[in-house]
Amino acid sequence: MSYTSVTGFPRIGKLRELKFATESFFKNEITESDLLNTAHELKEGSWKKQSAEGIDFIPSNDFSFYDNVLDTAVLFNVIPSRYRNLPVSELQRYFAMARGYQKDGLDVHALPMKKWFNTNYHYIVPEFEDGTSISLAGNKPVEEYLEAKKLGLQTKPMIIGPFTFLSLLKFTGNSTKESIASDLTAEYVKLIKCLSDNGAEWIQFDEPSLVKDLDDADISLFEKIYQSILENKSGCKVLLNTYFGDTRDIYSKLITMDFDGLGLDLIEGRDSLELIKKNGFSNNALLFAGVVNGKNIWRNDYAKTLDILAQIKAAGVSQERIVISTSCSLLHVPYTLDNETKLEDGIKKHFVFAYEKLGELRELAYIADHTDERAKEILNQNADILTADRNATDPEVQKKLAAITEADFVRLPAFAEREKIQKEKFGLPAIPTTTIGSFPQTKEIKKERSLYTKGQITKDEYETFIKERIREVIRLQEEIGLDVLVHGEFERNDMVEYFGEHLNGYLFTEKAWVQSYGTRCVKPPIIWGDVSRKEAITVKWSKYAAEQTDKPVKGMLTGPVTILNWSFPREDISRKESVYQIALAIRDEVLDLEANGIRIIQIDEAALREKLPLRRSDWYSEYLDWAIPTFRLVSGKVKADTQIHTHMCYSEFTDIIPAIDDMDADVITFEASRSDLQILDSLKENNFKTEVGPGVYDIHSPRVPSVEEIESALKKMLEKIDASKLWANPDCGLKTRGNEETIPSLKNLVAAAKRVRDSL
Numbered sequence: 001m002s003y004t005s006v007t008g009f010p011r012i013g014k015l016r017e018l019k020f021a022t023e024s025f026f027k028n029e030i031t032e033s034d035l036l037n038t039a040h041e042l043k044e045g046s047w048k049k050q051s052a053e054g055i056d057f058i059p060s061n062d063f064s065f066y067d068n069v070l071d072t073a074v075l076f077n078v079i080p081s082r083y084r085n086l087p088v089s090e091l092q093r094y095f096a097m098a099r100g101y102q103k104d105g106l107d108v109h110a111l112p113m114k115k116w117f118n119t120n121y122h123y124i125v126p127e128f129e130d131g132t133s134i135s136l137a138g139n140k141p142v143e144e145y146l147e148a149k150k151l152g153l154q155t156k157p158m159i160i161g162p163f164t165f166l167s168l169l170k171f172t173g174n175s176t177k178e179s180i181a182s183d184l185t186a187e188y189v190k191l192i193k194c195l196s197d198n199g200a201e202w203i204q205f206d207e208p209s210l211v212k213d214l215d216d217a218d219i220s221l222f223e224k225i226y227q228s229i230l231e232n233k234s235g236c237k238v239l240l241n242t243y244f245g246d247t248r249d250i251y252s253k254l255i256t257m258d259f260d261g262l263g264l265d266l267i268e269g270r271d272s273l274e275l276i277k278k279n280g281f282s283n284n285a286l287l288f289a290g291v292v293n294g295k296n297i298w299r300n301d302y303a304k305t306l307d308i309l310a311q312i313k314a315a316g317v318s319q320e321r322i323v324i325s326t327s328c329s330l331l332h333v334p335y336t337l338d339n340e341t342k343l344e345d346g347i348k349k350h351f352v353f354a355y356e357k358l359g360e361l362r363e364l365a366y367i368a369d370h371t372d373e374r375a376k377e378i379l380n381q382n383a384d385i386l387t388a389d390r391n392a393t394d395p396e397v398q399k400k401l402a403a404i405t406e407a408d409f410v411r412l413p414a415f416a417e418r419e420k421i422q423k424e425k426f427g428l429p430a431i432p433t434t435t436i437g438s439f440p441q442t443k444e445i446k447k448e449r450s451l452y453t454k455g456q457i458t459k460d461e462y463e464t465f466i467k468e469r470i471r472e473v474i475r476l477q478e479e480i481g482l483d484v485l486v487h488g489e490f491e492r493n494d495m496v497e498y499f500g501e502h503l504n505g506y507l508f509t510e511k512a513w514v515q516s517y518g519t520r521c522v523k524p525p526i527i528w529g530d531v532s533r534k535e536a537i538t539v540k541w542s543k544y545a546a547e548q549t550d551k552p553v554k555g556m557l558t559g560p561v562t563i564l565n566w567s568f569p570r571e572d573i574s575r576k577e578s579v580y581q582i583a584l585a586i587r588d589e590v591l592d593l594e595a596n597g598i599r600i601i602q603i604d605e606a607a608l609r610e611k612l613p614l615r616r617s618d619w620y621s622e623y624l625d626w627a628i629p630t631f632r633l634v635s636g637k638v639k640a641d642t643q644i645h646t647h648m649c650y651s652e653f654t655d656i657i658p659a660i661d662d663m664d665a666d667v668i669t670f671e672a673s674r675s676d677l678q679i680l681d682s683l684k685e686n687n688f689k690t691e692v693g694p695g696v697y698d699i700h701s702p703r704v705p706s707v708e709e710i711e712s713a714l715k716k717m718l719e720k721i722d723a724s725k726l727w728a729n730p731d732c733g734l735k736t737r738g739n740e741e742t743i744p745s746l747k748n749l750v751a752a753a754k755r756v757r758d759s760l
Ligand code: GLN
Pocket: 436, 437, 438, 439, 489, 495, 556, 604, 606, 647, 648, 649, 732, 733, 734, 735
């Protein structure tokens, strides 16, 4: 019987139990041991479920209280001294690194966060100070292994591998990857020994960095690390696991090394299969074939998967050596369809979430081994579902797509002229202040929305409530003294889901949460068919907000690339075709806002950077060549004196600055506060034309920045950015924050901008 394996399992809980427990812990409502209990129950539940589904390689140490990369840093004692010195428990120190610490006169920033490869999951960027003594200080992988063992379950502990861990580290001093590699490797070796002594048979090293472009130095670093690991396996079997792409730069090396298992992504790894066919495979290792998609939720095409497996066999890997596996951790998909009560069965049958994917692994293993009646039945059932009609095509949408011409992508007049016109029209002060759109979504607001969705209050009552909040937030912004106001986005549950609800072709789930960072989860909608706008989406709210004030109110839309990237995409048409459909729908909304007097419109492309291909050679051909024109398609038809803003989370676009400028927005705001300000140098070098608002404080942390701190951030920015192009704003939307910290923070922001403005 073919083996089955899971790379990693979601951990936030089917009903987000971990989120709620952790947040209660942050508020001191429950104790540390309560939190540990919840964690144990969740782990136990996931292990038992996988075991019941007959999974052979069940992961452990895939659990995390916040993030696996942070876990790895703490495990090896890579803890900057500012956290080391805090007078708190281990777990609290861990959370301080993730969230910052502000208490009893102590004030420590959180470590920065970044997107995990090409996903919407964020990891904590570990920081390495010179003089840090790397040592196996923690015990989490062993504890979790034993926790499962006590339940009678043998697991394969998974851990971020040393090569990837090194590549994610930020070095603040003179140390380098190369200079600490052997110390770090020695500690990984100790970990293997420790796990092995406790009974672990396998250990899984996750090395997604291997799917990026690798140069000779990378390859020799990798070899050095793993030669030493493989010489010191302590009787444990080592699975080298890769995902999110193929390993074309190092594959031929990998298959000559003494790994016991090699995990390859056959879904996103465009060349994985070709690599096997061309180079063969190791003589002894098991091939963990990632054929069940860990990122999307469409049912696996069994016939296609069997064909892939057949090709692998034909390349010389015998049946017994193939382990049917997930393409990456199931962290990126929701828990289970069982919680979905509103989707029709005819629709639901097309989807598989984490629990259901376990069933796919089991069935695939069965049909890979058997040709009996049951195998035929499984195959037939699968084929029936896949060929069932989805009614996906809308002729109206097809007609509009066909009518797009080059002119739709060009905004006139050109930027320089528009900038002049807009300065005159809006008459904003130098370094105008604004926010990114959302204001705190208080308990009260969430409660009201839930009453409304449950039908316990009427639409009228709900809308009256939202309008009151809008009035309040407009007053508040006027009091604070912001220059460009927003309506606060109180009507939105989520920036993508809300838009999806107003688009044809979209489907929604009730409980299909996916962890985004820490305790934050998102519920990505599903693109089911051709997309078009059902009705005006935001016009009513923006218009209402604008009527409450004389100051300009910025309309707030989610951009098509972000809507696509944060949805579960279709697999039957290309992303480009899908995104152009969404762009046409959002363009209708842009023009509607403009016609209703909203003359500053922000089109958020929070997730544009996130799906940039991991290999540079694919950046344009596979992505930017359609993602950037998409933005121009949405905004190209507005008047010269309508100002188009965009917002991107994170500033990791140093390498693609010309492409970002090419979006041809008038203003772009982005995160710059958690990462260093090197982006500013690049803006300058590239003669960036678009006006910019690099976030001056970090909204992902509850700490309140002082006026001086913001002032000094702005002054630093002015060294690189012309005052006529600089805006002052927080680094992202405020919806996840409370008013307690938001109001003082914004007041400090306005005060700082004034000081800087006066000094010009
Ligand atoms: N306008 C959105 C907000 O403020 C942007 C959020 C985001 O970038 N993630 O919430």
